Amino acid sequence: MTSILVIEDHPLFVQSLVRLLRDRGKYDVTAVASSEQAQDELRKSGFDAILVDISLPGKSGIELVDELHQTSPGVPCLMVSGHNESHFVHQSMVAGARGYVLKEDINGILEGVKQVLRGGTFISRDLRPP
């Protein structure tokens, strides 16, 4: 089964996100709430993709993606964010994310995971240039 690591600190949102990925994506999902926990989890087991919340306590999601891009270059990262400003998208992609998806874009989250797992890139429709 395809395994996904979710790094998200808000308890309600992570609960819904995990359910979405499990129920509709049929993924094996592990969720942690911080960058440090993510690194611990990555040392223990391998994942096929990582979903990173852009606003994490301590180290930001962008910093974490940058780090993961160095330490786990083969594992695609998809940024999951509440920010719809284009500079966040740009910074995330520069840091090494393979996609950027808005938290309210439910179908986009599932589509984004699918795309990055296939080696592609994905950006939520609302954030794409016209």
Add this chain to the structure above:
Amino acid sequence: MAAKKPTKPANKKQARSKPAANRRLEQIDSMFSTLFNVNPIPTSLTRMEDGLFLDVNEAYSRYFGLDRTQIMGRTSRELGLPFQGGERAELVTRVRSNGVVRDWELEITLPSGVNRIVLASVQSLEVDGTDALLSTFIDITDRVEAEHQIRMLAASLTAVEQGERRRISKILHDDLQQRLFAVKMQLSFLQQAYQQGNTEGILADTENLENWISDAIETTRRLSIDLSPVVLQGSSLADSVRWLVDEMRERYGLDVMLEVQDRLPILDEHLRILLYECMRELMFNIVKHSDVLQANVVMQHVDGKLRVSLSDHGKGFDAGRVMSDPKIAHGLLDIRNRLNLLGCSMQVQSQSGDGTQITIDVPV
């Protein structure tokens, strides 16, 4: 000589024998001398060539702390008085060029060693065929310091406002927005359950939704109260503080023993709101830093002032050291500055291991 006392003619006959022009000159000289001496602004007359003092008025002697006899016949350089060195060279150049220098801001050191800031104005004139400088010095140290304090306070208020904006933005983004994303996802699950005829799923998802929306409502309510407590609108400070005490107990578990004297003076709204906000921050400081969840607040009318005292028996701190370090006491100094701006004062008494008492006096 400029600062001579007015003189009377020896007798009427002698006066009449003097030419009218001479009498007129004497009158002008006398008038100038009087004006020079009674002028409350420190004023000196020096030789342009070398800064030799030709005359100084009483205000000058008093301001620079030197007796007139110590000054006369000596140069500014010898006495360490303005103007000296490059400053003097610049002054002479400017005076020769324009005849006058107005409101030149200078930092000077008085013979006592105290540093002051003055506005110097200098006029060139000729005295008995000698080029001279008539200089006045207006001390603006207090004004400059007050302006500096106002700038610091303005910067501090801006920082407080920015901090508050960040805090609100964080609440909106990190909490409320996340709840709304989760609610949207939950609606999607609910729709799916409905399409599948999954009654059990519908009930569970509906219950989740209801709880989450209730939480979101509570978050917006808290935010709204934080931004502008309704209780502040129209009620007395004592009523607002009673409400605040309940809030602190409910939200942070802080047990506040509140003692309010009867018939406290009524404060203007802006002062009441400021005091409320300061008390809220100080109570929050107790929650964050004191290691205890108990505090005492006393509000009383003392010596024509409203006195508010907040105390705790927590771990305390070295008040002398902390309050003199803006990096550590940033929040407390901000509160004190805001209070000072409206004429209030704040005293902090604390020792490590011995609790803290903060006293605010409000003029009424």
